[in-house]
Amino acid sequence: MNDETTRMLPRLIPPVVVWLVTTALLVVAPSLDSADASIAGPALGSGGWWVALLVLTAQAATLLERRSRPLAVLLAVASASVLLALGGAGDSTSLAAAAVLVAVWSAVSSVELPRQARALAAALAGAGLLVAVGTGLSQTSIDLPLSTAVLGGLVQGAGVIVLPALLAATVRARRDAREARTDLALAVDREQSAQIAAAIAEERTAMARELHDIAAHHLTGIAVMTGAVERQIDTDPAGAKESVRQVRTQSTAMLRELRGLVTLLRSPGQAEDASGQERLSQLASLVEEARRAGLEVELSTPGTGAAVESVGPLAQLSAYRTVQECLANAARHAPGARCVVVLDTQDPAEVVVTVRNGPSATPVPSGGRSARRGLGLVGMQERADLTDSILEAGPTAEGGWQTRLRITA
Structure with a gap:
């Protein structure tokens, strides 16, 4: 039939x-x-x-x-x-x-x-x-x-x-x-499928942002230090050895942060768990690492620091990553420029993190400034939106660059 x-x-x-x-x-x-x-x-x-x-x-x-x-x-x-x-x-x-x-x-x-x-x-x-x-x-x-x-x-x-x-x-x-x-x-x-697809896309964006921040910071430092090793290996063997040790330190830190990122992605719901995650109290260590990598940078902390304790762990991680990205950008786009990191806690209702660098000490390629508006700045803005913070970024009158993040305590 x-x-x-x-x-x-x-x-x-x-x-x-x-x-x-x-x-x-x-x-x-x-x-x-x-x-x-x-x-x-x-x-x-x-x-x-x-x-x-x-x-x-x-x-x-x-x-x-x-x-x-x-x-x-x-x-x-x-x-x-x-x-x-x-x-x-x-x-x-x-x-x-x-x-x-x-x-x-x-x-x-x-x-x-x-x-x-x-x-x-x-x-x-x-x-x-x-x-x-x-x-x-x-x-x-x-x-x-x-x-x-x-x-x-x-x-x-x-x-x-x-x-x-x-x-x-x-x-x-x-x-x-x-x-x-x-x-x-x-x-x-269909709605659930769309929500799942949106969540997957958001997770991929978050992962890409994290990988960019981690890789940009540490790989920039490694690139700078390996360049120094190449120049020092014949004239300053001791300095070359120190640079190699810094490369090893940066590589270990990058692996540790990548491992933490993978653990975070494998464990939904742990975004608010601050254990093992970077905080504003670790900015001094971050600045010290950048200084050892060859960046001229100093940290200023006006205020008592009490307001930091009222900032949530996700907002602290966002601020830490923002500073990390700014220092990496300064090393990449303004080599030799002096940087200042300011953690202002004078206002008990607000924590203000500012990263400012001067103009480059050496000529910057024509494509260097346009790169500032790439994934790094977009990632910082997304982090700020996620934590209801206010991000302000732009060139300074001296020809440098300033990024300011306002976090409600």
């Missing part, structure tokens, strides 16, 4: 079943007429019987289009009641109700709501009226009183239309609710 046949089966089964049932009842009806005088219908093989068979067959065939044109099909199959009554089908007119039930179910289940709600209501009312008229005509044709025929027609029309319509509406409402829950679950899954 191919796919096309599989798709056709649900469409064919209801019309075929309706035709088989109504035809079988039409064949059996004459024998019931002879057994019960109250039942009146066309004799088997009579003209009225063949008209009834033709109308019921056409009615079942019309049901094949119930999915593509449900409202038109509903009115068409309902009109079969009138045709059967006019053709002399008598009580066999009620056989048209089987196809009407299928058409009502299809119409209520498949029309677009609420856009076609009025059209559906009109079609249901029209179909009910047609069934009522057909039933009333069939009953008057067998000499029933007019009032009885009208009442019977209204009852038949309401029963054939209202009850299946309510049942189909209930089933459709449950189906729509189930689809809505499925769509909601899919939307939640």
